[in-house]
Amino acid sequence: MGYQYRKRKVTPQPEREFKVGNGRISGYGSLFLGGLSLAAVFAYRYPSYLTTTELRAAYDAVFLQEVLKYSMWFSLFLGIITFLINRKKRLGTSGIFLTLFAFALGGYNLPTGSVEAKPLSLGMDWLILAFLGSTLIFTALEKIFPKYKKQLILRDEWGLDFFYFCINHLLISAILLVGNFLVAQSQWFMNSDLHNFIQSLPLVIQVLVLLICADFVLYWEHRIYHDIPRLWPFHAVHHSVETLDWLAGSRAHISQVFIERSVVMVSLYLVGASQAALDLYVTFAALQAIAIHSNLGFSWGFLKYLIVTPQYHHWHHSSEQPAIDTNYAAHTPLFDRLFGTYHMPTKHWPAEYGTTKRLPRDFVGQLLYPFNFLR
Numbered sequence: 001m002g003y004q005y006r007k008r009k010v011t012p013q014p015e016r017e018f019k020v021g022n023g024r025i026s027g028y029g030s031l032f033l034g035g036l037s038l039a040a041v042f043a044y045r046y047p048s049y050l051t052t053t054e055l056r057a058a059y060d061a062v063f064l065q066e067v068l069k070y071s072m073w074f075s076l077f078l079g080i081i082t083f084l085i086n087r088k089k090r091l092g093t094s095g096i097f098l099t100l101f102a103f104a105l106g107g108y109n110l111p112t113g114s115v116e117a118k119p120l121s122l123g124m125d126w127l128i129l130a131f132l133g134s135t136l137i138f139t140a141l142e143k144i145f146p147k148y149k150k151q152l153i154l155r156d157e158w159g160l161d162f163f164y165f166c167i168n169h170l171l172i173s174a175i176l177l178v179g180n181f182l183v184a185q186s187q188w189f190m191n192s193d194l195h196n197f198i199q200s201l202p203l204v205i206q207v208l209v210l211l212i213c214a215d216f217v218l219y220w221e222h223r224i225y226h227d228i229p230r231l232w233p234f235h236a237v238h239h240s241v242e243t244l245d246w247l248a249g250s251r252a253h254i255s256q257v258f259i260e261r262s263v264v265m266v267s268l269y270l271v272g273a274s275q276a277a278l279d280l281y282v283t284f285a286a287l288q289a290i291a292i293h294s295n296l297g298f299s300w301g302f303l304k305y306l307i308v309t310p311q312y313h314h315w316h317h318s319s320e321q322p323a324i325d326t327n328y329a330a331h332t333p334l335f336d337r338l339f340g341t342y343h344m345p346t347k348h349w350p351a352e353y354g355t356t357k358r359l360p361r362d363f364v365g366q367l368l369y370p371f372n373f374l375r
């Protein structure tokens with residue numbers, strides 16, 4: 001009786017840490033800003049293909065061009081610093097190269113007028129802003145309140161998860177576009193009596209209703225992946241990550257992202273809450289989804305009984321016996337409690353993460369993994 005919980009071992013790798021003087025801060029800084037700048041210049045150059053009307057309405061393209069200007073010059077500056085301290089020259093070169101390419105494409109002087117809407121466009125602007133915002137907010141939080149202090153920012157397989165972040169963000173923006181189009185086309189499933197009632201409720205209550213409804217749908221959508229052996233390999237991709245941090249949650253099979261978003265979106269529209277409530281819910285859900293995968297160790301006090309916290313979801317990612325097939329919920333522990341899948345030893349964190357049977361360690365291998373029927 002009683003499972004022996006162990007402490008997770010994180011082997012320090014001082015040579016891979018960000019420390020002043022080893023060229024990693026300036027090198028990766030140059031690469032980060034150079035890459036984002038180049039992506040932004042592409043978006044400014046081909047806005048009708050790479051930006052979406054909905055999101056453009058939410059930000060100031062002229063102001064962001066000013067940010068782009070500083071980002072490009074700073075990337076060059078950091079690239080040169082990397083050379084001067086004579087370390088990590090490849091990083092510095094890559095950062096400088098990306099920025100020069102961005103300058104060559106027009107840099108921060110491209111016109112920002114009205115944009116002709118195309119029926120299908122990719123949310124490159126959304127990808128850039130989401131990556132920039134998440135990196136700044138969550139890397140800072142993970143440094144201030146780490147669960148595993150010695151865990152690297154650029155831990156094993158971060159590049160793979162960064163790739164997932166990009167692919168899945170572009171995909172999500174496309175799904176949202178198609179979804180909005182379909183909703184605008186088909187009013188038939190809208191129950192206006194229910195919607196009028198919901199919209200007459202106070203905003204906080206509307207958000208709570210959305211939260212509970214989405215959580216119920218997400219709980220079962222998630223549990224089905226775990227319970228049906230034929231579907232598990234699709235979701236196993238998400239579980240294949242063995243070091244959890246804010247970026248790790250991005251890893252998911254494209255088909256799962258597609259199904260999950262569609263299912264949630266349809267259920268949210270069926271509830272019919274006000275736009276303000278929807279926006280609040282989506283913002284909360286997006287931040288929570290990143291936070292629960294993060295390397296964040298702070299105590300949530302009584303909140304840990306009300307909302308899904310990093311510790312709660314880390315247990316879902318554990319490959320240890322008592323935690324397998326538990327903690328499916330995305331927002332609150334409510335449905336795990338109701339349906340008997342709650343596992344929260346509040347004094348312990350997992351020692352092992354990942355799947356019991358190891359998956360391929362690359363994107364294509366993981367993409368094809370669920371279709372490998374001859375396996």
Ligand SMILES: [Zn+2]
Binds near residue numbers: 222
């Ligand atoms: Zn799962």
